Amino acid sequence: MVPLLKFAFSEEIAPPEDLLAPNFQVFITILICVSLVLSASFIGYRQFPGLSFVWYAIILPPIFFALYNGVFAAAVAVVCTAIFAPIYAHFLGFEGERFELQLLLLVTSLVALTIGAAITDRTKAMQTALKHEQLLEEQVDARTQELQQAYEFQRHLIRSIGHDVRQPLQTLNFLLDGMAADKEQTEGHMIIKNAQTVSRSATMLIDKVMEFARREMGHTQPAITATNTSDIWLALSSIFEPIAAQKDVTLEFDATDIVFSTDKALIVEALSNLLENSIRFSRTGQRVRVEARQSAEQVEFVVSDEVEMPVTKQEQQTGFGLGIVTQICGLLNGEFSRQSNEARIALIR
Template structure:
């Protein structure tokens, strides 16, 4: 497409009305700009007209009587000024009368009057004047039309009515004049007026586009300011985040360092056992904190997508109850659950994460009384309500409780109040499931009530057989190969698997692990591998090679990566997935599921035969 530069001219970029949708706000802004332009330039136009007319009157004072010329010039100037004053005062009318459009309407009326007023002098005096005086008068009128360009050209209706009525009255007067020597003046005046019309149209178009550009620039400035403010807030939040993370990680790390030193310097078995309990507590606290930080990061990265599956509501909430009963008993609180018995299509991980964080928060801020949990299905939605009899939440901080790292200080002691991430994670988990977490309005100190509703449907069938299979899978003993480039992780996983009753062997070398699986493919049941390896192959590549050797060998992919692609790829291979850091019970449950999957695979003779043929080929 040929550009304006290629055509030999440089055209400035201006968005046209077809390029920018003229909203009511922009249209009103254009009208307001017209009014301000007219009000600002009308006095200048009047002064210019008076100056031109006075100059011509002085030059031709011997032809046209000076007193008459000055009289009608003053009359015209007064009328122009009066029109401006009256129209300007209309802006002071009440807002309900829409003063901007009323102003434009009265501008047209008064401009028409300004042109019509010529009818009187044109009818009484103009026809009897000599041709030279008539020519000068026509010149003055034409000059006044050009003078109107700097004031009324932005309002095309006003300009057109002024020019037509003024020239019309003049031409009307000429029809009664005995002089016939003004044809040249009339032709020149008409041509000048046509040129003025074209100029007015161009001026009006440029004016509108200028207003649009100004409006766009103003919007861009506002957007830039908003973006700048958001970046400043984000930078401050990041700084607070880093400071909080550093502080909260150092706390349990310091405790672990001191406790490890104590354990190394004591021979008292009972004392060592007590220290081990404290070490496990600090380690669990650190793991929970890191998991919470990673969860928040996952939600902010948009890496969380609900994975719907049939879920027993009573079983899931039973797990939550068993998890928090020891803490509730320790604080002498009654933990009450009223739960629906049906199977629903839900994401069990997100639902448990949201509810568990709400229960944990309720227990922490309740010193006496009870914490109650209600889960009921109705209207194709599951409603969950967590209420406590704690200190309540002050109204002035209710808008902040869902913000990351916000910690309430209503409880007398600030110990063990967490990291200010629980409600943030709960809220974002609920949002990911298509719901909204709400805090009921209550008066202190009657406690706090959180509730949410998430869309769901009844599961087609209750998969009791699957649940029973999973329970049986917990008793299966497997031969497991562990692969990770971190030797400490390998040692910890192998020790955990041995403690769970499995036969496990670990590797930090990818090649060694693949060789062992290849040589013992008939006896290997499971491969647990990290996603990020210090090798040309990653964990997914290793699992693909293993499945090519023997499709019955199950796999688990581990990763601390927040991206969801690894999880989706692992599931596409038919493998399990664990996100670091994870707990022993999560590893145990995943292995149990894969043990059942292996049994089902081996029980199908056609798949076993196909796998053997594939391996031979």
């Protein structure tokens, strides 16, 4: 009977919080229910002597209230049952054994109080869990608002960089281009040339920062198309061969001709950052080589140089350009790694 009552009342109905504490309305309800059950039990036993089990119904109120209201209601029901059961038995002509009645009341008290204590502990645990859940939701909401504010600030920063910084630099580039048109090789002309180089470098850096931020914010999606490595070599050589020649660095491209699917602009940008680093740190007479290798699973690009750099210093060379390479590899479902004098980009086919 107890498992049946527990299934019917305890698993489906969670006790309200206000019923776990002393409550006058609960006390009256228990008193009325106990009185009705005692009356029905002893009258039924007297009217139907053959149904001797009818008077065992007096155990129902304590167990019911223990299951539904917890330890307080169980204690009240036990006290009411223990007090009124002998009285009702006497006045309603109960002819059974008094010892059986006392034993039944004792067992009922122990079972009801045990169940009531367990239900109360479970209810308090549920309430504590709900409070923690509510607190966690509030913390998540607060953090979400912070992230939203940070996202809006990032968008505002990108717009500000694009307008407040990029435009003056472009204007400065135009002015320097006009001043550098003078072919006379004077000291002032060389200063203008140097300023022109610095200004263009700053413009390129800002462009890289803005594009990096757009990709971080998810505003750039790869445009996957069939790409040939020969087209990639052509794009890279047109940019970096003059730069390498100016430093007297030999730039070599592997003669492979591999067709695969990727975003050509993104892979060119990633390799450009690796080539820029290698050429920058190379000395006169050294060589920088770009290769492409393929297997059934992936296409691998390798940029190697002859720069003798300690491992500790290599680990420190993690500038903005390498951050861009890592970001692009993430977008293209690839992996970026560095070891010794080589940098590798592996794209899954």
